[in-house]
Amino acid sequence: MWSLSRQSRARNTRKNAGCSDIPHEEVLNSDQDWLSQQTTMDDGTRRTIMQRRIEEAEKQSALTAQDTAAIKRLESHMKERHAQYALTEDAIGTGGEYKLARFLREHNYDLDATARSLVEFIRWRQAWAIDRLSVKHVAPALEALNIIPLGRTKQGLPAVYVRYQKTLPPDLEVISALAYWLEQYDREHAQSMLPMCFVIDLKGFDLRASRRIKMGKAHQRLLSFYPGRIGPSWIFRTNTVFRMIWRLVTPWVHSKYVAKLTVFGHDFSSLQDIFDPDQLIETLGGTMPADTHACTRLCYEKEGIPVGTVEPSPLSASVLSRYYGGADRAGDYECIRAGEGAKRDRFHRWTDYFFVLTRQSLFYFKDRDATEPNNAIELTADVSVAREHLMGHRHVLVIRTNEREYLVKFPSSESRREWMSAIEEVLEHK
Structure with a gap:
């Protein structure tokens, strides 16, 4: 677009x-x-x-017959399973049936899922005043x-x-x-x-x-x-x-x-x-x-x-902190592969990083506890990856984009092979 x-x-x-x-x-x-x-x-x-x-x-946006029927079942369900959480205005705020209908629709009218969500909502309203x-x-x-x-x-x-x-x-x-x-x-x-x-x-x-x-x-x-x-x-x-x-x-x-x-x-x-x-x-x-x-x-x-x-x-x-936690660390990301390595900069200096591979990018962080990536290599259709042999440096990969070449190295030949395979798999689907 x-x-x-x-x-x-x-x-x-x-x-x-x-x-x-x-x-x-x-x-x-x-x-x-x-x-x-x-x-x-x-x-x-x-x-x-x-x-x-x-x-x-x-x-x-008006209530439907399905909403009205589901609300009655939800109210009975809450009284049976979560009696301590009354569906009053003091507990859930304004909106009454309209609010309950929105929660039901969000969970495809699943009573158990809606009830759990409402319980969490009521607790949150109390904790956050x-x-x-x-x-x-x-x-x-x-x-x-x-x-x-x-x-x-x-x-x-x-x-x-x-x-x-x-x-x-x-x-x-x-x-x-x-x-x-x-x-x-x-x-x-x-x-x-x-x-x-x-x-x-x-x-x-x-x-x-x-x-x-x-x-x-x-x-x-x-x-x-x-x-x-x-x-x-x-x-x-x-x-x-x-x-x-x-x-x-x-x-x-x-x-x-x-x-x-x-x-x-x-x-x-x-x-x-x-x-x-x-x-x-x-x-x-x-x-x-x-x-x-x-x-x-x-x-x-x-x-x-x-x-x-x-x-x-x-x-x-x-x-x-209790409700939303802190910033996520690099080591906690959902990804294809993550691990330690190093990258060479424009001045031929090597810096250690924690790499995170997703379907779109290879991110590199200062370390696994960092909450912000230093940068990323965009893995577009025109990107290629290959082994590279450098004097004094082993287990190196070169990632070529339209703009530049990136040299990254890993702790072992096995690690390099696994990283290369993972990156190639991402590129195959571009």
């Missing part, structure tokens, strides 16, 4: 959006008609169309996340724009802010199952962000407590570094979330197939003014707290 034509991008974008536009024959017969009428359609007509789209989106978290506890981190509200998609779904920030607060503050923000959205849409869509701008992403990306496991667990709330999302201005790290951590992220992501290059014009211009900020090619402080300000207003009020969080770092 890195270099598709506009027509192809439009088809793929609409496919990934997972739904079609809402019929409105009196005013609009197709997206093309809508785009051509934008300059002449009055504000009242636009509002009417959008309101009908929102109503249709709400209708599509979700009902006591306030904007005054998370405002600085919420501002740093730079979440900018957008309008609605053409399918009537709410959306936000998130710009990558090189400097972020500590992990506990970031996770707390995300938990608070998701909880607020959950409360606002308690009587529906509407998901939130994301437009993510990764301009400036660099290797130093890899640990943040590796917090994808923490984010995934957080999202599991708000099932069904993440809708189709679109990532723009990605670079090689992001793609390298993303390939490394994708195995951690549930396939349901990966399937909702569409990755583009640097052209925001694809968003015109998803949003009407008056629902998109000017930065992204729309006509809405961008308000970088709107997210935090709205939270203050909803809570009735003076804007700018800040108080210490009731949470401690031990809570973060």
Whole structure:
């Protein structure tokens, strides 16, 4: 999808959006008609169309007969198996049957799996004091996340724009802010199952962000407590570094979330197939003014707290560690092969590394306990690997790419043979 034509991008974008536009024959017969009428359609007509789209989106997210029947079975199941965890608003928050239906759908109506997830959710809410978290506890981190509200998609779904920030607060503050923000959205849409869509701008992403990306496991667990709330999302201005790290951590992220992501290059014009211009900020090619402080300000207003009020969080770092753990070490990665070796740099100096081989890349870390890769060799179709004989250095492999040659060596001839075989197997499937 890195270099598709506009027509192809439009088809793929609409496919990934997972739904079609809402019929409105009196005013609009197709997206093309809508785009051509934008300059002449009055504000009242636009509002009417959008309101009908929102109503249709709400209708599509309503409870079904299957949901209602499953909820009754779930309530009985919880009373029999987990009587100490009552499904009250104090325990699970707002939403009632809609929340239970979202958990059931997430687990394909499996009662045991849904019950276990709800028990974990209730415990998490208590440990993280979700009902006591306030904007005054998370405002600085919420501002740093730079979440900018957008309008609605053409399918009537709410959306936000998130710009990558090189400097972020500590992990506990970031996770707390995300938990608070998701909880607020959950409360606002308690009587529906509407998901939130994301437009993510990764301009400036660099290797130093890899640990943040590796917090994808923490984010995934957080999202599991708000099932069904993440809708189709679109990532723009990605670079090689992001793609390298993303390939490394994708195995951690549930396939349901990966399937909702569409990755583009640097052209925001694809968003015109998803949003009407008056629902998109000017930065992204729309006509809405961008308000970088709107997210935090709205939270203050909803809570009735003076804007700018800040108080210490009731949470401690031990809570973060207990629920999300620390950054993963190189030695803990899911991979094809991992082990020690060395790599020669441009100045012919050899440095010891811990290598991690995945289906897309050969990563090298400072050691097996490192949480950030120093770099990686992308294993594309044009890459080759061969044995190399160097004076004074044994068990060497040369990996040739279009850009350069990489020399790596291993402790023994057997180790080199196994590494070469593993890399060749990866390349055979390119």
